[in-house]
Amino acid sequence: MGEHSQQLMSGAAALEPARYPSLRCKRVFVTGGGSGIGADIVRAFAQQGAYVAFADRDAAASQALLAGMGDDSQALFIEADLADMEALRGAVQAAAERIGDIDILVNNTANDARHSFLDISSERFDELMAINMKTAFFAAQAVMPGMLRRGGGAIINLGSTGWKNKVAGYPVYAACKSAVNGLTRSLAREYGKHNVRVNTLTPGWVMTPKQLAQWVDAEGEAEMDRSQCLPGRILGSDIANMALFLASAESRMVTAQEFVVDAGWT
Template sequence: MANISVRHADFADRGVLITGGGSGIGAALVEGFAAQGAKVAFIDIADEPSRELGERLSKTARHPVLYLKADLRNVAETKAAVDRAAQQLGSLSVLVNNAGWDDRHEFETVTEEYWDNAQAINVKQMFFVSQAAVPHLRKAGGGAIVNFSSIAYLLNMGGLPAYATAKAGIIGLTKSLAGKLGTENIRVNAILPGMIVTERQKKLWLNDDSITAMVARQSLKRVLVAEDLVGPCLFLASNASAAMTAQTLIIDGGAL
């Protein structure tokens, strides 16, 4: 992973829960928090890569990295996983809502079933994960929630209306939760990534032409990768951003 030279001493031995942590951006975040000495748990539905990641990181991290399998579309299953994470970590101070589904889909072909599933994966679960985690953050005396949105809804992209709707909704959720939880010393902020090139993205959506076109649009003329989101997420979750809440942080290489 990218070398994160900034060390946040306040993460040492703190409980951190990350959703969608088994691969891609989520895996980079899991590794980044573990490297800071945090007690890290992550939820994912993809069993094999998640187990491999947890086992690999547990060999060198200060604390074992805990993988919990759950389908975040199932509210009861989600709550059980969050409670188990808090119990096994001993406390919970940071929640990173990273899980999502950036499936491409045409306006004319979207069915009611597809729409509901997309919202369940991208925004509904984020609310209920937060609802389950907040009592544990309260018990810890406060903490931080970092929600992952996307610049997709700002780009007028016609090929993913359900996804764009959900990612816009995450900003509303972030601001509402920040207003609700601020008096309890719980901060809520959002990260909006640009085009982050992962193996999954290259396999499903991206090719050399689309990557080149976005890099040309960016002020920073390089490909953005998952590790580019680790530092910003650590910042928002740490005491370095102690007075920051209800805000959005765009990490897109200057594309907007």
């Protein structure tokens, strides 16, 4: 990454996040919260004084996240392979037993592994469908009874600009992420009368450690400079800041919508 990009990212990271008193002591569940965007979302909610449970299969990364947050955080890690629906339900149940019925669900888990349309098998299709779409569906199903008991809640489904920008090389991922808006709008209509709000949060190209290690090169830097309306680089904290707003009382009349944080690329 170039020096100019590093300076722009450092400046953005130094910004103080907004404070949302309505999030204090809320019960939050984040799927795939051990690293990347998910970890930034976990940190952001914990800094607001929320009780945050997050599930991930990467125990090492998740424990490192907890250690970096300090003893004052109210974060709870639950080790689980969220592509396994029984493990997913068990993780939500374990979180509810520890912190209470969930107020806020952030469906963050995804796998953008590249795959060939002509070569992908039915078995691999099902694996990618499970982590990129099925997990979001059944996580929402698992938390919904608790939200109904509590008189409402907020579900934030993470989308992707990959399919909007017609990125080749991951057709199953693209299909799943385009379907997220359908899930969002359906649940928003069905459960809005119970004060459950459902929105899609769609990140652009976020500079996570994985993206920096695998995909961001000189060509990628030039593409971001050319395609984004805004200069700079998108950070996980930018996505987390939007998640905070969508979960807070300040967005109480916002539902069935998609919010794109991509610096104006799409």
